[in-house]
Amino acid sequence: MKRIIFNNPTAQRIYDDYFVRVNRCISILSAEDQRELLMEFNSHIYEATHTATPENEVDVLMDTLDKLGAPEVVLQPTVAHKKVRQAARSFNPKHVIQAIYLNIFNGLGYFILGLIYLLILAFGSLAIIKLVAPDHTGFFVKDGHYFVFGYTSNLPSGTTEVLGDWFISTVIILMCMFYFFNTLLFRLLKGK
Numbered sequence: 001m002k003r004i005i006f007n008n009p010t011a012q013r014i015y016d017d018y019f020v021r022v023n024r025c026i027s028i029l030s031a032e033d034q035r036e037l038l039m040e041f042n043s044h045i046y047e048a049t050h051t052a053t054p055e056n057e058v059d060v061l062m063d064t065l066d067k068l069g070a071p072e073v074v075l076q077p078t079v080a081h082k083k084v085r086q087a088a089r090s091f092n093p094k095h096v097i098q099a100i101y102l103n104i105f106n107g108l109g110y111f112i113l114g115l116i117y118l119l120i121l122a123f124g125s126l127a128i129i130k131l132v133a134p135d136h137t138g139f140f141v142k143d144g145h146y147f148v149f150g151y152t153s154n155l156p157s158g159t160t161e162v163l164g165d166w167f168i169s170t171v172i173i174l175m176c177m178f179y180f181f182n183t184l185l186f187r188l189l190k191g192k
Helices: 009-026 031-049 057-068 071-090 093-102 104-132 166-190
Strands: 137-142 145-151 159-161
Touching: 009 031, 009 057, 009 071, 031 057, 031 071, 071 093, 093 104, 104 137, 104 145, 104 166, 137 166
Parallel strands: none
Antiparallel strands: 137 145, 137 159
């Protein structure tokens, strides 16, 4: 990246300080990704300031940096995404751990997405199992208390299947509800 030289020493100091912050934020990325991000930021600053006169360089630069935003905030999602890509390419444990750390909240969200998809598959399986083994699949109650929802091979005496033929409809409704919830969660994660 070619460093921009300003006529105004204050503007130069502001520019240099901003890029120290940018470099600190992207230091864990590969040299290629760092270079790409530095050039992108530098290009935005150059486009906005190259016609500024020395008298208003500071004002134009400050406005530009305000629009770009604080590097610590603006770069976090980009650095996290690039770190995941780097970890996926290299399989380096250090990169994987850094990617997990940077994406901990996304990671938690995707973990929950995975669990919900697992529940959706389980409910779908229960609908099929109910057709194959109807006496051992359902919502079973014993002595007025919940006992089993799903499949069980060992049914003690005194258990009653409450839903009967409605069991399949119930698990399909649960599947739809969890699918809808998962879609909303996915949109929230992608909206970040």
